[in-house]
Amino acid sequence: xxxxxxxxxxxxxxxxxxxxxxxxxxxxxxxxxxxxxxxxxxxxxxxxxxxxxxxxxxxxxxxxxxxxxxxxxxxxxxxxxxxxxxxxxxxxxxxxxxxxxxxxxxxxxxxxxxxxxxxxxxxxxxxxxxxxxxxxxxxxxxxxxxxxxxxxxxxxxxxxxxxxxxxxxxxxxxxxxxxxxxxxxxxxxxxxxxxxxxxxxxxxxxxxxxxxxxxxxxxxxxxxxxxxxxxxxxxxxxxxxxxxxxxxxxxxxxxxxxxxxxxxxxxxxxxxxxxxxxxxxxxxxxxxxxxxxxxxxxxxxxxxxxxxxxxxxxxxxxxxxxxxxxxxxxxxxxxxxxxxxxxxxxxxxxxxxxxxxxxxxxxxxxxxxxxxxxxxxxxxxxxxxxxxxxxxxxxxxxxxxxxxxxxxxxxxxxxxxxxxxxx
Amino acid sequence: xxxxxxxxxxxxxxxxxxxxxxxxxxxxxxxxxxxxxxxxxxxxxxxxxxxxxxxxxxxxxxxxxxxxxxxxxxxxxxxxxxxxxxxxxxxxxxxxxxxxxxxxxxxxxxxxxxxxxxxxxxxxxxxxxxxxxxxxxxxxxxxxxxxxxxxxxxxxxxxxxxxxxxxxxxxxxxxxxxxxxxxxxxxxxxxxxxxxxxxxxxxxxxxxxxxxxxxxxxxxxxxxxxxxxxxxxxxxxxxxxxxxxxxxxxxxxxxxxxxxxxxxxxxxxxxxxxxxxxxxxxxxxxxxxxxxxxxxxxxxxxxxxxxxxxxxxxxxxxxxxxxxxxxxxxxxxxxxxxxxxxxxxxxxxxxxxxxxxxxxxxxxxxxxxxxxxxxxxxxxxxxxxxxxxxxxxxxxxxxxxxxxxxxxxxxxxxxxxxxxxxx
Numbered sequence: 001x002x003x004x005x006x007x008x009x010x011x012x013x014x015x016x017x018x019x020x021x022x023x024x025x026x027x028x029x030x031x032x033x034x035x036x037x038x039x040x041x042x043x044x045x046x047x048x049x050x051x052x053x054x055x056x057x058x059x060x061x062x063x064x065x066x067x068x069x070x071x072x073x074x075x076x077x078x079x080x081x082x083x084x085x086x087x088x089x090x091x092x093x094x095x096x097x098x099x100x101x102x103x104x105x106x107x108x109x110x111x112x113x114x115x116x117x118x119x120x121x122x123x124x125x126x127x128x129x130x131x132x133x134x135x136x137x138x139x140x141x142x143x144x145x146x147x148x149x150x151x152x153x154x155x156x157x158x159x160x161x162x163x164x165x166x167x168x169x170x171x172x173x174x175x176x177x178x179x180x181x182x183x184x185x186x187x188x189x190x191x192x193x194x195x196x197x198x199x200x201x202x203x204x205x206x207x208x209x210x211x212x213x214x215x216x217x218x219x220x221x222x223x224x225x226x227x228x229x230x231x232x233x234x235x236x237x238x239x240x241x242x243x244x245x246x247x248x249x250x251x252x253x254x255x256x257x258x259x260x261x262x263x264x265x266x267x268x269x270x271x272x273x274x275x276x277x278x279x280x281x282x283x284x285x286x287x288x289x290x291x292x293x294x295x296x297x298x299x300x301x302x303x304x305x306x307x308x309x310x311x312x313x314x315x316x317x318x319x320x321x322x323x324x325x326x327x328x329x330x331x332x333x334x335x336x337x338x339x340x341x342x343x344x345x346x347x348x349x350x351x352x353x354x355x356x357x358x359x360x361x362x363x364x365x366x367x368x369x370x371x372x373x374x375x376x377x378x379x380x381x382x383x384x385x386x387x388x389x390x391x392x393x394x395x396x397x398x399x400x401x402x403x404x405x406x407x408x409x410x411x412x413x414x415x416x417x418x419x420x421x422x423x
Numbered sequence: 424x425x426x427x428x429x430x431x432x433x434x435x436x437x438x439x440x441x442x443x444x445x446x447x448x449x450x451x452x453x454x455x456x457x458x459x460x461x462x463x464x465x466x467x468x469x470x471x472x473x474x475x476x477x478x479x480x481x482x483x484x485x486x487x488x489x490x491x492x493x494x495x496x497x498x499x500x501x502x503x504x505x506x507x508x509x510x511x512x513x514x515x516x517x518x519x520x521x522x523x524x525x526x527x528x529x530x531x532x533x534x535x536x537x538x539x540x541x542x543x544x545x546x547x548x549x550x551x552x553x554x555x556x557x558x559x560x561x562x563x564x565x566x567x568x569x570x571x572x573x574x575x576x577x578x579x580x581x582x583x584x585x586x587x588x589x590x591x592x593x594x595x596x597x598x599x600x601x602x603x604x605x606x607x608x609x610x611x612x613x614x615x616x617x618x619x620x621x622x623x624x625x626x627x628x629x630x631x632x633x634x635x636x637x638x639x640x641x642x643x644x645x646x647x648x649x650x651x652x653x654x655x656x657x658x659x660x661x662x663x664x665x666x667x668x669x670x671x672x673x674x675x676x677x678x679x680x681x682x683x684x685x686x687x688x689x690x691x692x693x694x695x696x697x698x699x700x701x702x703x704x705x706x707x708x709x710x711x712x713x714x715x716x717x718x719x720x721x722x723x724x725x726x727x728x729x730x731x732x733x734x735x736x737x738x739x740x741x742x743x744x745x746x747x748x749x750x751x752x753x754x755x756x757x758x759x760x761x762x763x764x765x766x767x768x769x770x771x772x773x774x775x776x777x778x779x780x781x782x783x784x785x786x787x788x789x790x791x792x793x794x795x796x797x798x799x800x801x802x803x804x805x806x807x808x809x810x811x812x813x814x815x816x817x818x819x820x821x822x823x824x825x826x827x828x829x830x831x832x833x834x835x836x837x838x839x840x841x842x843x844x845x846x
Contacts, residue, residue: 012652014450014454014461014462014463015609016450017451017640017650017652018642019447023465024440024442027436028438028439031439037437039476040465042446042462044461045640049461049462053462071619073619073641074630108618108816110621115620116620135620162823285713289720289725289729290714290720290734292713293708293712296712297734298822300821301789302712303736306712307736307739308734309736310731310732310733310734310744313720313729314774321773321774351739352739366724399721
């Protein structure tokens with residue numbers, strides 16, 4: 001089995017200034033194509049540590065993926081260390097990357113400085129995968145068996161997550177081409193509104209009866225719900241059909257909480273339904289402060305069905321812009337079924353959309369009471385056929401509460417769309 | 424200098440199922456008390472790898488902190504591996520932890536099973552720090568100099584972040600008591616609107632003249648700009664004043680792009696200024712789809728100064744809710760100085776705030792033209808003293824463009840607030 005180590009380089013990780021999210025992403029992709037991640041490692045911006053750690057990992061693994069330390073500034077020393085490690089005799093300028101550097105800087109109205117140009121310089125011994133999203137090229141160093149006792153390849157990726165993940169597809173492709181990997185088939189199912197432990201309980205019997213070579217993983221996420229990933233190993237030819245058979249059984253058990261049978265997001269599923277039926281949507285948000293709108297508009301092409309939103313943080317905005325009657329706020333408070341229903345109806349009328357969703361709650365840390373504690377949210381969904389409201393409670397910090405409020409709002413409007421549009 | 428390694432144990436990290444956030448927290452605390460984190464490591468649930476990796480780290484470091492693998496289930500094997508590594512001859516039951524286990528399970532209405540009780544069992548050779556938040560005790564193994572060439576201590580913490588961080592204070596205290604620690608002072612400066620390379624160019628001379636024992640790191644981030652971190656080692660008594668002297672010089676060189684002299688965010692700096700002067704703000708967003716609002720309201724207490732927003736994705740909403748004249752959109756288009764200025768003024772009037780900020784641009788992937796390409800954004804900022812508009816261009820994917828549009832909008836309104844409120 002092909003083994004890999006993921007190494008992150010940068011003092012900022014060792015002093016705890018940033019959390020390394022790259023390694024987790026890379027590990028998932030490596031696993032998905034049948035590479036076993038045997039270890040992860042973070043090293044500081046220190047020439048000798050970089051070389052000795054990477055040498056040790058290359059002798060233990062066929063694949064070593066390095067991220068970070070490729071920036072243009074003086075504290076980024078990975079490239080020089082890699083040149084030494086690889087025994088490169090000189091440097092070469094990668095034309096394709098240089099063109100990208102020019103394009104990126106020009107588009108931002110910046111001149112190409114010497115330190116920018118230097119980013120296209122790589123040890124002459126390495127191969128280059130162009131980084132289309134940033135200035136530092138991806139370097140590939142291939143070591144013959146003599147060096148570490150087995151053929152080994154080192155991939156150096158930039159540390160910026162956006163760039164590292166953008167380059168990952170090409171890197172994975174290269175790994176698949178150069179190693180004899182076991183085939184694995186993966187399928188993902190998206191659930192929402194059920195806790196990981198409750199989900200595990202509901203599918204316990206099914207999970208226990210899974211064939212030996214089909215693995216299940218739970219991937220909980222506040223914004224997308226619990227993602228279930230099924231991976232089939234073993235006989236490559238029948239992987240697909242065996243996995244489909246398990247999914248069919250699963251649908252019978254938890255079909256009510258599944259919102260997609262592929263790796264997807266709530267906002268994308270909402271967009272697909274609206275586009276398919278030529279319908280429009282708007283949002284009215286209090287406690288979620290624009291996050292619901294932001295999630296809906298994160299989908300490319302959302303302007304086709306998303307018309308707009310009001311973030312009514314202050315009660316005056318709820319009343320004057322959304323037309324929520326002052327009496328409702330006075331009698332029931334802003335965090336109430338009545339208010340959130342009026343907000344949903346108000347924004348639908350204001351923007352002239354077919355559907356709308358509204359939120360009003362208490363994200364914390366302050367502002368709660370015994371009756372209306374921090375973590376309480378009311379969600380309203382509205383269409384011509386009627387308005388429904390839902391009360392939910394969570395128990396977390398402000399950021400997490402807002403995320404759960406927003407994704408719950410998306411789930412509620414998704415269920416309404418599904419019911420009213422698909423029937 | 425006392426050196427430490429942080430080791431995370433668990434297959435769930437190596438398959439990328441969870442992101443390790445413990446290590447970053449622990450690293451921050453260790454650095455703050457003068458322990459240099461020389462490396463971080465993730466190992467799978469494999470007996471031999473655990474032992475060989477920890478032995479290697481104990482010979483390189485005085486402190487090794489292990490998290491994870493202490494749960495009650497079969498796949499948690501850290502404790503057994505540690506018993507072997509430490510040469511422990513037998514096991515002892517920790518009474519204090521057993522009492523905590525009883526208390527925790529009873530409070531959740533659960534019986535104490537044999538596997539729960541077994542969690543209070545530890546190798547007889549170790550010291551115990553009770554884990555008050557969970558069932559697995561913290562184990563402390565002290566190794567005499569003979570074993571690894573220097574005195575070394577291994578701390579084993581549970582993997583659950585809440586429990587690991589809860590125990591951290593006691594662990595840090597133990598480390599401080601048992602090691603002669605050097606002090607390190609860190610200072611962070613936040614910049615915005617300047618690329619990492621351009622920043623490096625501007626401060627090149629200053630950076631080259633930095634004393635040997637003051638280190639500089641660049642930490643770019645799309646939402647907060649480039650963060651500069653200065654770390655002073657060496658003579659503890661003068662660290663603070665030497666770092667302040669360097670910051671004073673830096674202020675003279677790049678004061679115009681610095682928005683904070685501590686680790687901060689734009690939205691937080693905006694909030695502080697508004698609160699301090701009792702002023703209010705609103706937002707009108709097109710292309711950023713609610714992200715500006717969401718960032719502003721991510722700050723606890725933002726309801727004091729943030730009244731609301733309109734996300735005017737459709738032109739009809741721009742006209743009817745924000746009052747942008749139809750002629751402006753017809754003559755100049757929605758992505759124009761005129762439109763974004765009218766949006767900013769419109770939302771300020773609508774919500775009755777002192778300040779407002781508006782965005783209109785093309786996030787992509789579609790919708791661009793030669794004249795108005797994907798990545799173009801107009802930002803408008805408005806107050807009673809006037810309205811200003813700015814044109815910026817970026818060159819990225821949809822998600823990243825939206826992030827840069829939103830953080831640029833925050834920066835522009837921050838500069839306006841700073842100018843009008845601080846003068």
